[in-house]
Amino acid sequence: MKRSIITLFVLLGALTACERYDADDHKFDNVVYLNVSQTSPVQLATFSNNRATYDCTLQAALAYPADGDVQVSLAVDPSLVADYNARYGTQWPMLDAKYYTLSTETATIPAGRTTSEAITLQLHELMGEGEEQTGALPIDATYLVPVRISGASIDVLxxxxxxxxxxxxxxxxxxxxxxxxxxxxxxPTLDKYGANSSAWNGLTAMTYEALIYIDEFATKDSEDLPVNISSVMGVEQYLLLRIGDTNFERQQLQFDGSGSGSQFGKFPGKDATKNLEAGRWYHVACTYDQTTRTVRVYVDGQIQSEETGVGISSPSKKNQINLAMRALYDLWNSASETEKPQYETEDTGYNKLGDAYQFFIGKSYDEKRPLNGKIAEARVWSVARTPEQIWENMYNVENPADNPTLLGYWKFNEGAGNTVKDYSMYGNDGVAETDIVWPSGIEIPKINETEE
Incomplete structure (x- = not known):
């Protein structure tokens, strides 16, 4: 039976990938099913505790278009909770009916179509009432809502x-x-001189940090070309946090400080005992301080690698850390002819920065070094954060717009769209190169919290 279902879905995929359906394609009887259950019947509806509502959408679907309308009945069926718990070894209860509404109990798949209009399972009243959140859905408790096809005018899969x-x-x-x-x-705003970008330049210390989940440490791209780097964030050949490198462990975190503002090179050295794993969340961070000449790499809030007495030996204006170099070029380029010489000195040289590497998240030298995973809570600081600060603030920063040393803070909490808000006071919103995928079922555990 299992093999038959798999075979059917292979055929379904082939049919739905086509724009035309010929009679010869109909090698089996038409059936109706839930589109979300085509690959898995389990649908994760995990959401933040500050959301009052949460919508789950589904559709009734056919293997191929029917000649006439197909009628489908749907229902929330509490009797299936026991089946789920027996199958998966859980003991989760049915969600109280006051927290959910199914938008319709009937759906029509029109003749010549393969899907119905969208059906919504809306979760509501999640935060209860008033400041006390009376009647709110309990936090960190798990519940089930089984939705099934209860009847149809053709066979059900x-x-x-x-x-x-x-x-x-x-x-x-x-x-x-x-x-x-x-x-x-x-x-884009980091390439223009102004209030958004000025704080990113002239630094003597810095910190990068983010939550990351690598799906796979790919060794080849879609064109079968070799890949040996997963880019997290930073500026190529200057100050860059990445995973892997040529002649380096593919899964090891590396902080590349090859630029004029750091000069400590690639840190740490190759060490297979420091490899990260695919398929789990990490908090990663790196810091550098010119004054103490100290570089650190952190994993999950703990110092993984540390070295002192490296990098810049004599800090000066010439070797200050500039993370928005094209903004300095823009300052020179927009200056009057009488003002330009002050930006062309040996200490400045802003006129030479028109093609300087830029700050990115998920990219470094070129598009062949992607993150290939998920990211949240990315930040840039103008100070070298202490070990205590790294540990305590891995998952949130309170009042970010009030801290001038927080240069950029992208929570990646939008859940939709292609713009990522900067919660720092500088407002350098990120813009995705292509459409962002926002996966469902995300839940990042907070390892720095202990029960009292």
Whole structure:
């Protein structure tokens, strides 16, 4: 039976990939199923505890278009909770009916079409009432809402007629962006001189940090070309946080400080014991301070690698850290002819920065070095954060717009769209190169919290 269902879905995929359906394509009887259950009947509905509502959409679907309208009945079926718990070894209860509404109990798939209009399972009243949140859905508890096809005017495909929604109002971070090959985050305002970019230059210390989840440490791209780097964030050949490198461990975190503002090179050295794993969340961070000449790399809030007495030996204006170099070029380029010479000195040289490498998230030298994973809570600071600060603030920064040393703060909590808000006072919103994928079911555990 399992093999038959798999074979059917292979055929379904082939049919739905085509724009035309010929009679010869109909090698089996038409059936109706839930589109969300085509690959898995389990649908994760995990959301932040500050959301009052959460919508889950689904459709009734056909293997191929029918000659006439197909009528489908749908229902929330509490009797299926026991089946789920027996199958998956859980003990989750049915969600109280006051927290959900199915937008319709009937759907029509019009003749010549393969899907119905969207049906919504809306979760509501999640935050209860008033400041006390009276009657709110409990935080970090898990519930089930089984939705099934209860009847149809044609045969129903067993095994894909039920969607079990696993509902959780979580205290964890529940939104992150997926960045892969051909997609990264640009920062256009950092290329223009002004209030947005000026604080990014003339630094003597810095910190990068982010939450990342690498899906796969790819060694080849879609064109079968070699890949040995996963870019997290930073400026290529200057100050860049990445994973892997040529003649380096593919899964090891590396902080490249090859630029004039750091000069400590690639840190740390090759060490397979420091490799990261695919398929899990990490908080990663790196810091450099010219004054103490100290470089550090952190993993999950702990110092993984540290060295002192490296990099800049004599800090000066010439070797200050500039993370928005094209903004300095813009300052020179927009200056009057009488003002330009002051920006062309040995200490400035802003006229030479028109093609300087830019700050990106999920990209470095070129688009062949993608993150290939998920990211949240990305930040840039103008100070070298202390170990205590790194540990305490891995998952959130309070009052970010009040801290002038927080140069950029992208929570990646939008859940939709291609613009990523900067929560710092500088407002350098990120813009995705292509459409961002916002995966469902995200839940990032907070390892720095302990129960009292």
């Amino acid at each position: 067993g095994g894909s007629d039920v969607a079990w929604y696993v509902v959780k109002r979580s205290s964890a971070i529940t939104v992150a962006a997926q960045l892969g090959e051909g997609n990264w985050i640009n920062f």
